[in-house]
Amino acid sequence: MDHEQMAKMFKALAEPNRIKIIELLSTRPMCACEVLDYFDFTQPTLSHHMKVLESVGIVSVEKDRKWHYYFLKKEEASELLKAMLDLFPN
Numbered sequence: 001m002d003h004e005q006m007a008k009m010f011k012a013l014a015e016p017n018r019i020k021i022i023e024l025l026s027t028r029p030m031c032a033c034e035v036l037d038y039f040d041f042t043q044p045t046l047s048h049h050m051k052v053l054e055s056v057g058i059v060s061v062e063k064d065r066k067w068h069y070y071f072l073k074k075e076e077a078s079e080l081l082k083a084m085l086d087l088f089p090n
Contacts, residue, residue, distance in 0.1 A: 001083040005056075009080050012056045017041070018049050025059065025072035032068045 013019055017039060024030060024038060036046055050070060053059035057076050062069045 001079055006080065006083055009056045009058065012052050012058065015049070015052075018053060021049060021053065021070075022058065022072060022077070025070055026074070026077075029069050029071045032070065035070065 013022070020038065021035060024035060032043065032046055032050075036043060039046065050059060050061065050068075054061060058073055058080070060071045060073055062071070
């Protein structure tokens with residue numbers, strides 16, 4: 001992972017609600033309505049957060065008729081953590 005990609009991912013995670021979304025999705029995939037139960041904001045706001053997380057490759061979405069199911073891309077999230085740790089050898 002190059003520094004530019006890392007910076008984009010860190011920027012996406014610089015918003016506390018997005019970190020909480022990642023934490024929720026780490027337990028299991030969730031539909032948008034389930035994620036919204038944990039927040040005090042609107043569906044369009046959630047959609048914005050999810051688009052940001054999708055754009056950096058941390059979250060993926062599957063559409064099932066009228067529902068959107070969000071998944072944490074654990075391998076990509078782990079890759080980011082590994083790349084960050086590699087910046088600080090020893």
